[in-house]
Structures are given as C-alpha cells and as structure tokens.
Amino acid sequence: MQNDTLLSPLKDARVRAVIERLVEARRIPSSGSPSEHPEVSSDPFDYAEYGFSIWPDQGDLLYLLCRGMRATRVVDFATSIGMSAVYFAAAMRDNGGGIVIGSELVPEKVKTARRNLADAGLADYADIREGDARQTLSDAGGPVDFALIDGWPNGQEPSLAREIIEILAPQIRTGGYVMNDNAEPDFLQFVRDPANGFISVTLPLKRGTEFCVKVS
Numbered sequence: 148m149q150n151d152t153l154l155s156p157l158k159d160a161r162v163r164a165v166i167e168r169l170v171e172a173r174r175i176p177s178s179g180s181p182s183e184h185p186e187v188s189s190d191p192f193d194y195a196e197y198g199f200s201i202w203p204d205q206g207d208l209l210y211l212l213c214r215g216m217r218a219t220r221v222v223d224f225a226t227s228i229g230m231s232a233v234y235f236a237a238a239m240r241d242n243g244g245g246i247v248i249g250s251e252l253v254p255e256k257v258k259t260a261r262r263n264l265a266d267a268g269l270a271d272y273a274d275i276r277e278g279d280a281r282q283t284l285s286d287a288g289g290p291v292d293f294a295l296i297d298g299w300p301n302g303q304e305p306s307l308a309r310e311i312i313e314i315l316a317p318q319i320r321t322g323g324y325v326m327n328d329n330a331e332p333d334f335l336q337f338v339r340d341p342a343n344g345f346i347s348v349t350l351p352l353k354r355g356t357e358f359c360v361k362v363s
C-alpha cells in the first residue's frame with residue numbers, strides 16, 4: 148500500500164506529521180485484536196493503549212469525499228486515539244469550517260485523541276464526546292453529511308455498528324454518506340434493505356469497506 152504525501156490528497160505538513168506518527172506507532176495486542184479473535188477480551192477498557200485505527204487510504208477517501216460534498220457536520224464512531232477524527236477535522240477546516248462529532252468510551256483515548264487533534268492544529272474543528280455512543284450520538288445537533296461507523300466487537304447482536312446506524316440514520320441528510328470498517332453482518336443487512344433509505348457498495352479497501360449513500 149502506497150500512501151505517502153505525494154499520493155494523499157491531504158498535504159498539510161502538521162496534519163501529515165500526526166498521521167505519520169500514528170501509523171508508525173500502530174500495533175496490535177500480542178493476544179490479537181478482539182475483532183479477529185473472539186476468544187480474547189472485548190472490554191474496550193482493556194485496550195486503552197491500542198488505536199485499531201482506520202488505514203490511511205480509508206482516511207484519504209474520507210477526506211476527499213468530505214471535501215467534494217462540502218461537508219460541515221460529520222460523525223466519527225468511534226474515535227479511539229483520533230486517526231479518523233484527524234482526517235475528518237482536516238476536511239472541515241479545509242472546507243472553510245465545520246465540526247467532527249466524535250464518540251469514545253475510554254477516557255484515556257479521549258485525552259489522546261484531543262491531544263492528537265491539537266498537535267495537528269485541528270482542535271477547533273472537533274467535539275469529541277466521552278461516553279457510550281448510544282447516548283452521546285443521539286443528537287448530532289443538525290443534519291449529518293457523513294458518518295464513519297468504525298465500531299467495536301461486542302460479541303452479540305445487535306452489533307454496536309447496527310445500533311449506531313439506527314441512531315444516526317434519521318440524522319443523516321439525503322445525499323449523505325456512511326462508511327463502515329468492520330462489515331458487521333447486521334449493519335450490512337440494515338444498509339442493504341431499501342426500506343432504510345440507503346444504497347451501498349463494498350470497496351476493496353482493508354478487509355472490505357462498505358460505502359453507503361442515503362438516497363431517501
């Protein structure tokens with residue numbers, strides 16, 4: 148995967164420095180990640196030091212799409228240490244203003260995400276809400292242009308991704324976008340049911356990234 152500054156649509160040096168630092172520091176627990184190893188703990192508090200962040204090519208796509216649609220209100224579920232939030236916040240700034248509403252359960256991660264956003268010069272474009280996204284995202288404060296659903300394996304149905312899309316769907320404007328990182332089956336079932344107002348496609352990014360457009 149090539150993803151250097153020349154190829155990325157996001158050129159700002161201060162932002163790139165944070166992204167590159169996060170990419171270099173990326174690691175997974177020795178026991179494996181809970182999304183791929185159902186036998187390990189899935190308690191988010193056991194993973195305060197691990198980002199499980201989106202890949203830079205997913206971030207580039209988020210940034211580019213937000214720029215193209217002139218997005219000004221976007222939702223980041225979940226925020227972890229702030230990789231996806233940095234891409235979103237950069238797009239808000241470069242669009243001339245806007246806000247990324249993030250949600251993260253683990254307080255240490257909220258602190259790290261806020262520090263990373265500040266290091267990137269983007270603190271004014273982010274509202275990272277600490278707590279359970281099922282509460283903190285119940286009201287994004289207005290029509291949402293773009294939502295990332297990058298959830299967490301809770302080992303049950305409904306998945307968190309499914310619960311969050313149901314909370315966000317009524318808040319996403321017609322023409323708005325949703326990206327999903329983990330292909331939770333019950334999330335896919337929701338966005339592929341025409342009754343819920345979305346059309347979607349699986350992109351060949353990471354293990355399969357679902358990209359959805361709200362059409363009604």
Ligand SMILES: C[S@@+](CC[C@H](N)C(=O)[O-])C[C@H]1O[C@@H](n2cnc3c(N)ncnc32)[C@H](O)[C@@H]1O
Pocket residue numbers: 191192198199200201224225226227228229230231232250251252253256278279280281297298299307
């Ligand atoms: C895959 S990571 C998100 C990575 C992030 N999008 C990035 O690119 O850096 C998922 C995050 O969900 C958080 N989480 C788990 N359950 C949550 C909940 N109910 N509400 C909010 N955040 C939650 C975990 O602590 C974890 O940091």
